[in-house]
Amino acid sequence: MTENFVPPNQQRNLRACMVCSIVMTQNRFLKEGCPNCEEFLHLEGSMEAIIDCTSQVFEGLITLADPSKSWVAKWQRLDGYVRGVYATKVSGQLPEEVVSVMEEEARIRYIPRDGSATEAD
16 A cells, blocks of 8 residues: 555545545545455446545544554444544445445445444444
8 A cells, every 4th residue: 555645735636435434535546446445346447436435525534553453443433444544424325236235245234434324223
């Protein structure tokens, strides 16, 4: 994975993954895909998938150096993900077909990161 530094002139191009909430530039999603969700989102090289599965509308930033030892990572359901910068809340709706693939093929239960649902729902 490349450096996580975002130059000031690139901050308007930041997007957050709607599944794991990692924040990266649109260009980086295009080149590398999502480091946590690539196996089922297939963002690398697909601008259409990036637009569908990431959002420019997000709140708060958390920088995680060691997600496995962080209580904040556990609270935000980020433990087990790669280190990096994550949004606390991501607005947007994943397409139904993406949610179906996640839940049926990847066996991952989708919990929206916009606060509209909780693990208990």
